[in-house]
């Protein structure tokens with residue numbers, strides 16, 4: 001990949017609204033991404049390998065559990081700092097952001113919110129440094145948008161629970177040390193279980209042949225009569241609302257993350273358009289290219305404002321699931337459209353790994369599907385404003 005020359009667009013002077021802490025966190029993450037992610041990410045994506053060498057650094061910059069209290073090893077930051085970290089990491093690559101999102105919002109969050117003190121002390125500090133990596137098993141082969149239909153189940157055997165079933169499309173699965181697994185008990189109630197690598201009957205085969213999120217490892221979680229110690233059940237919350245609460249937190253991070261991918265595509269296209277000469281002029285001088293670039297910065301600015309306001313509401317514990325859905329849906333859609341337009345600004349060069357745009361574009365095809373599809377988030381907004389569910 002060419003040298004990382006990224007300059008962040010801030011058309012509406014949003015920096016004025018950030019605290020010093022927000023700016024410090026963002027600068028530290030941006031610098032780290034330039035130094036540690038940009039030089040290696042294209043190669044990792046081409047080889048379809050998660051770059052494990054960056055795990056330690058992700059822990060050091062506070063990307064694992066940014067808002068988890070310091071006493072459990074987290075960074076103790078607010079929700080806007082969390083968002084800015086996700087934005088900067090996804091500016092580098094959506095797959096790396098996915099790893100950080102899963103660890104923070106889908107593994108550490110449920111242990112923090114629904115776990116007991118012993119579970120928090122055992123897992124959170126190790127997850128915060130990256131010494132342990134986690135995964136989140138909700139989706140099943142036959143239950144994606146409808147996770148409530150899951151068939152993974154556990155039975156109470158007196159001394160332990162017996163877990164059976166399978167999860168598919170699980171980020172970090174191939175190398176996770178612990179998986180937060182959602183399964184039904186004998187009454188059909190959903191609970192979270194902490195399943196550790198090494199437990200007999202638990203395997204995590206990798207899913208190959210992805211054209212998207214190639215630098216993120218995806219796999220299955222398979223449970224064949226796995227004996228789960230009783231202390232590994234998350235006691236604080238059950239029912240479908242428990243995993244959905246985690247998704248709220250992760251989707252919020254994605255709403256910010258997608259801005260990072262879009263900013264990188266826009267910044268690359270703007271620089272290229274000013275330098276590339278055709279018919280004796282930079283292509284940035286032609287109205288058609290200016291239209292593309294002007295619409296990109298307009299959409300990025302709108303998305304930044306949406307994310308910032310949502311961050312304020314999150315900080316005050318007032319953000320609703322439907323508000324988060326709207327931001328996730330809008331911002332990912334915005335980013336994927338910008339990636340497609342930016343790719344065209346670069347002509348043939350846009351399809352190469354010399355620039356990040358094509359990788360972002362392919363990555364965003366997963367981001368628009370996972371954590372609730374584009375359609376499902378629209379239905380959540382529809383249900384919220386009409387009071388009528390159109391899911392079934």
Ligand SMILES: Cc1cc2nc3c(=O)[nH]c(=O)nc-3n(C[C@H](O)[C@H](O)[C@H](O)COP(=O)(O)OP(=O)(O)OC[C@H]3O[C@@H](n4cnc5c(N)ncnc54)[C@H](O)[C@@H]3O)c2cc1C
Pocket residue numbers: 102136137138139143144145146168169170171172212213218366369370371372373374375376390391392
């Ligand atoms: C790279 C990657 C990583 C992932 N990581 C994780 C992870 O870590 N943990 C995890 O649990 N899951 C993960 N997922 C799974 C992801 O959350 C699901 O793919 C997603 O929820 C959609 O489910 P599905 O793919 O089965 O699609 P389906 O639910 O089969 O949907 C197919 C299509 O039908 C549409 N549709 C479905 N229901 C309706 C309806 N009621 N009305 C209208 N349209 C509808 C959808 O919008 C979609 O367009 C990951 C997925 C990918 C691609």
